[in-house]
Amino acid sequence: MRWSQQSALDPAVTGTAATGTVAAGIDAPPAELFGVTGLVRSVQTPEFAGVTFHEVLAKSALNKVPAASSMPFTWTINPYRGCSHACVYCFARNTHRYLDLDPGQDFDRQVIVKVNTPEVLAAEVAKPKWSRELVALGTNTDPYQRAEGRYSLMPGIITALAEHGTPMSVLTKGTLLRRDLPLLARAKEDVDVEISMSIAVYDDALQQTIEPGTPTTTARLATVRSAANLGFKVTVFLMPVMPKLTDSMDHLDTALRAIREAGASRVVYGALHLRPGAREWFFAWLEHEHPELLPRYRRMYAKSSYASKEYRAWLSRRINPLIDAYDLRGATDDDYPMTKRGDRTRLGAASSTAAQAASLTPPPQEALF
Numbered sequence: 065m066r067w068s069q070q071s072a073l074d075p076a077v078t079g080t081a082a083t084g085t086v087a088a089g090i091d092a093p094p095a096e097l098f099g100v101t102g103l104v105r106s107v108q109t110p111e112f113a114g115v116t117f118h119e120v121l122a123k124s125a126l127n128k129v130p131a132a133s134s135m136p137f138t139w140t141i142n143p144y145r146g147c148s149h150a151c152v153y154c155f156a157r158n159t160h161r162y163l164d165l166d167p168g169q170d171f172d173r174q175v176i177v178k179v180n181t182p183e184v185l186a187a188e189v190a191k192p193k194w195s196r197e198l199v200a201l202g203t204n205t206d207p208y209q210r211a212e213g214r215y216s217l218m219p220g221i222i223t224a225l226a227e228h229g230t231p232m233s234v235l236t237k238g239t240l241l242r243r244d245l246p247l248l249a250r251a252k253e254d255v256d257v258e259i260s261m262s263i264a265v266y267d268d269a270l271q272q273t274i275e276p277g278t279p280t281t282t283a284r285l286a287t288v289r290s291a292a293n294l295g296f297k298v299t300v301f302l303m304p305v306m307p308k309l310t311d312s313m314d315h316l317d318t319a320l321r322a323i324r325e326a327g328a329s330r331v332v333y334g335a336l337h338l339r340p341g342a343r344e345w346f347f348a349w350l351e352h353e354h355p356e357l358l359p360r361y362r363r364m365y366a367k368s369s370y371a372s373k374e375y376r377a378w379l380s381r382r383i384n385p386l387i388d389a390y391d392l393r394g395a396t397d398d399d400y401p402m403t404k405r406g407d408r409t410r411l412g413a414a415s416s417t418a419a420q421a422a423s424l425t426p427p428p429q430e431a432l433f
């Protein structure tokens with residue numbers, strides 16, 4: 065039995081009993097379980113075994129980031145809530161609680177799909193008052209998760225933004241991105257388009273257990289190569305770096321060499337960040353897969369969602385020379401000309417985060433999906 069199956073049977077781990085009740089079958093809207101308006105239907109298909117898509121009609125597509133946020137962008141679009149990529153450490157897990165769903169297996173298997181996102185967005189960006197500031201995609205959940213193969217929302221989103229002079233950044237783990245690279249390249253002729261690929265684990269066995277729904281590292285690196293061949297300066301997010309799992313010199317060196325060889329222009333890294341929701345799920349995974357590490361992690365994340373200052377300083381000393389050695393710093397003036405929030409109309413979100421990473425203090429994972 066896989067650890068996640070075992071955990072799903074344990075209410076102490078999953079938190080709620082929503083799983084199983086929600087998966088009510090084709091066209092059976094479980095409206096009573098959601099604080100969601102606009103629910104059209106819930107769908108299960110053989111191609112996505114174990115996953116239920118809840119199709120909703122969204123009232124808006126653009127989300128404004130609160131002014132108090134430290135995020136270096138003002139607007140985001142998240143066409144999906146929940147993510148079948150199922151990364152154990154995913155910081156967005158807790159957002160499923162707002163839907164009366166649990167942040168563990170429900171997050172992986174109960175995916176909300178805002179099916180009208182392209183149409184709603186097209187109307188929003190056509191308004192004369194639209195500011196044409198950069199829009200960040202992939203800041204909460206992955207826009208190229210497997211559901212995108214079924215719903216194809218991204219082509220309409222990219223087209224709407226480009227047609228209305230709106231720069232965009234895309235951050236993903238999904239190799240489905242390749243489908244849209246020609247479209248993104250065309251968009252780049254009119255607006256700034258920033259592409260970032262998240263690749264944290266360069267050990268196939270570990271990758272398959274800690275990111276069980278994601279494409280392989282090799283496939284993601286190949287996607288980086290495809291984007292680079294089309295002229296994109298691709299950023300790779302080497303995060304989260306996980307203590308004693310992915311922070312050895314061997315692993316970091318293997319990672320940075322592979323990223324360099326794939327044609328990426330720069331790397332952003334950060335130590336594991338464990339918010340409530342993700343923390344319980346990660347600890348359950350750790351207990352099953354690496355019980356010897358559990359006491360160490362409990363100590364490190366006892367008082368904070370962030371890795372300790374000492375660990376982050378240690379990681380900085382270890383990784384920064386490697387980033388320089390592989391020429392992946394990417395902090396040229398051309399890459400990061402503006403860092404203030406008000407200057408973001410032509411600056412990719414990932415670029416800003418990369419600019420932070422170029423400093424000696426590595427950023428936490430919070431800017432990521």
Ligand code: SF4
Pocket residue numbers: 147148149150151153154155156204205206209237433
């Ligand atoms: S970390 Fe990203 S890709 Fe992984 S489950 Fe979360 S949203 Fe999906």
